Amino acid sequence: MQKLLTWIDDRFPLSKVWNEHLAQYYAPKNFNFWYYFGSLALLVLVNQIVTGIFLTMNYKPDAALAFGSVQYIMYDVSWGWLIRYMHSVGASLFFAIIYLHMFRGLLYGSHRQPRELIWIFGTLIFVALMAEAFMGYLLPWGNMSYWGAQVIISLFTAIPVIGNGLAQWVRGDFVVSDATLNRFFAFHVIALPLVLVALVFVHLVALHKVGSNNPDGVEIKKKKDAKGIPLDGIPFHPYYTVKDIVGVTVFLMVFSAIIFFAPSFGGKFLEHDNFIPANILSTPLDIVPLWYFTPFYSMLRASTTDFTxxxxxxxxxxxxxxxxxxxxxxxxxxxxxxxxxxxxxxxxTLQAKLWGVIMMGSSIVLIFFLPWLDRSPVKSIRYRGSLYKSALTIFVVSFILLGYLGTKSPDAVSLVLFKNVTWAQAFTLVYLAFFVLMPWYTKIDKTKPVPERVTFK
Amino acid sequence: MSEDGVDRGKRRFLTALTVGVGTVGVVFAATPFVLSMNPSARARAAGAPVDIDISKLELGQMLVVAWRGKPVYIVNRTQAMLDRLSKNTPLLVDPFSKVKSQQPPYADNLYRARKPEILVVLGVCTHLGCAPSKAFTVGAASGLGADWPGGFFCHCHGSKYDMSGRVFKNVPAPLNLDIPPYMYLTDTLIRIGSDKKKGAA
Amino acid sequence: MKKIVLSLLLALLPVVSHADEGPKLDHVKIDLSDKASLQRGARIFVNYCLSCHSASYLRYDRMGHDLGISDELVKQDLLFAGNKVGDRMQAVMPVADGKKWFGVAPPDLTLEARYRGTDWIYTYLRSFYRDPKSFSGWNNTVFPHVAMPFVLYEWQGEQHAVFRTKTIVSHEMKNGKPVTQVSTEQVFDHFVLAKPGTMTPKQYDQAIRDLTNFMAYMSEPTKLERIRIGVYVLIFLAVFLVVAILLKKEYWKDIH
Incomplete structure (x- = not known):
């Protein structure tokens, strides 16, 4: 065994990679609940790729055949139903995990110096994931798939001069059609997965270069023992591998419970209107994107002329x-x-529609600038003052409510007093203010002294 | 981090237990994926038994039908064809149909058939899967030599079979042609793909 | 930290679903393990629906197997001439004819229960009423101006719909002044059975329940199997979780 390892190590840095990234990669010992979501995101990515490969074996990217081929998977292929549910539920949970993973960053300042690039790569992963999910959603060629794609691609028409031409170029036709389906298939099954995997790789490379942050926001590399090992660091393997196995198992229980007992999740993960084939003559009554897009969709709809x-x-x-x-x-x-x-x-000069698109775009672009918008002398929420704590709370509440309002008609009254669109406008302001005002409120916020070492138990 | 008082045995046991149970889980999780690659219900429906009416099949003629996407030859053999079969014995690789995989037990005879005159055989060469063509004409006129006793000839690599689908010596094909499972529903109605009274294939 | 999580939970509280608009639907109890009901529903579906509507993602033998009907019986009772048990359940009538006769092609019904919901199907099939103004002579309170004629007319008999007048008062701002508008609307109130059919209302409801039950089965034949497997998967994961926690605890003894 040892001989074989030596033989391999002479030709491939197996032991070196193992040690550098697992056995001798020192992670802070005080990781808490929020630190499970990175490895879980990786697990779900693998799940999506594997189930995706098996779906591709039976799926037909053809407007005349696509819907039927998905039902063929559900009815005729042995275990096809399970593989498809794993993929569709996996997509929703992917976003849930990513949102929680990003929230962890906001809690403990994981985006702060020296981890700006990790944050940027991560945000790029988020953008690529949104594109991946959007294109994948067209593939079942249900009525909601079709009209969802129609509406979102029409956003391009808001761009002056080139808008119409651009939308046609994206669709490859004057409406969403077979050509659109075929190219979205190509992007969904090969182009974007390659981009995602590459981005995940550089995200991890950057992480392992600077080391993990922790709930105290303390740089453990500043206090090392005689051997140069961080005093508060523990080898990722075995300590975090065994801990992540626990997290993975709990996640798998949630995942399986949804797959086996509520795969449509009450129409939230698989929408009712997607159980009929695309019909170019009949738009579903409420065009609603899947839940993970609704916060951004809400901001788009909030952009009335007066508001913008x-x-x-x-x-x-x-x-x-x-x-x-x-x-x-x-x-x-x-x-x-x-x-x-x-x-x-x-x-x-520009119409409100375009400003809606710009607003939605900026709501994502702003995320990239977070490392430089945050001027607080401390990283972790544990040592920040009440200003940041309140700002973050209000921001998250607004984001969730934006998501909720995105599933409702703009003119209805789903919350209290005002129409949904009015509330959405208010929450959009809060969302933008959280970023735009950040340099100000993080600077004047009262912070507590940060300890030298991490707190553990 | 200190390793004092670590019970290494317990640690090894728990690690092995986790790996063991985890492996069982991975195997279970992989099973649906492996099974999903089996023929689907559509493929199985397409591979269902087919019923063929042979009342119009004239003496000395051959009918080709598709079963599971493969050609099945049904030949109404003349008495002359049947008489020549026993003379082929020394020229054949497996004259007595000893290789059990090549025919169901009821075709384990000289005629390789349920009824001597009607041959039901899979038109798939046992060499590399081409469809042999009929070469029923005897002698030099067949273009296969003056001593050709009639049978099937595969153009791909020159394999030769006799009128019972038995392979001749010194050709690339190693085995006699396959006889599919079949049964007579009536005297003139053959079901290919099933030989049981119950309909299930 | 805990405060944040708590306030997030509180923020989620107002997120309660509001009843959607549309006709009031009667609830139907779906029981996929009631094979007798499913078999009755399958017979109704094949005899009355399948002439125009396909259920083309389902195969006869699969249905027979799941419902406990042997291939022989499927062939005898449910199969159209010339079909094989492994075939998909295709309508007798070609789609183009349906479009010609009814103006719209009768939709495939395999997934109808997942698209509309079972309560919708159950209520819809019990809500046809005589309407001389309509093209087919029938109208429906759940699906107004539906193109489908009432096929089960002989069973249920002839219903008449009774409407009541509802006054709608709305307040609006017009040119800066509050304006109150009063309008009336005809709202469906109840049905009257004008001409009884061959079934009593109770029998008819039962038959429609069987049919709806079958359509629920049809929309996801793997549902019972999926729930059964799910229980085993969760038990297995729970066992694994115990092992994983023990392993984690053992290793984390080192960390002080």
Missing amino acids: HGMLAVATVLVAGLAFFTKRGFLAKLMSVVIAAVLIVGMF
């Missing part, structure tokens, strides 16, 4: 104010004035 004009007016004043008060040089002032001018011109 109000928003832009506020933004213009803010930028102009910044130009007036900033201590920076002439160039910064000039930039601010130019931006303000562009916003004012845009407000009067």
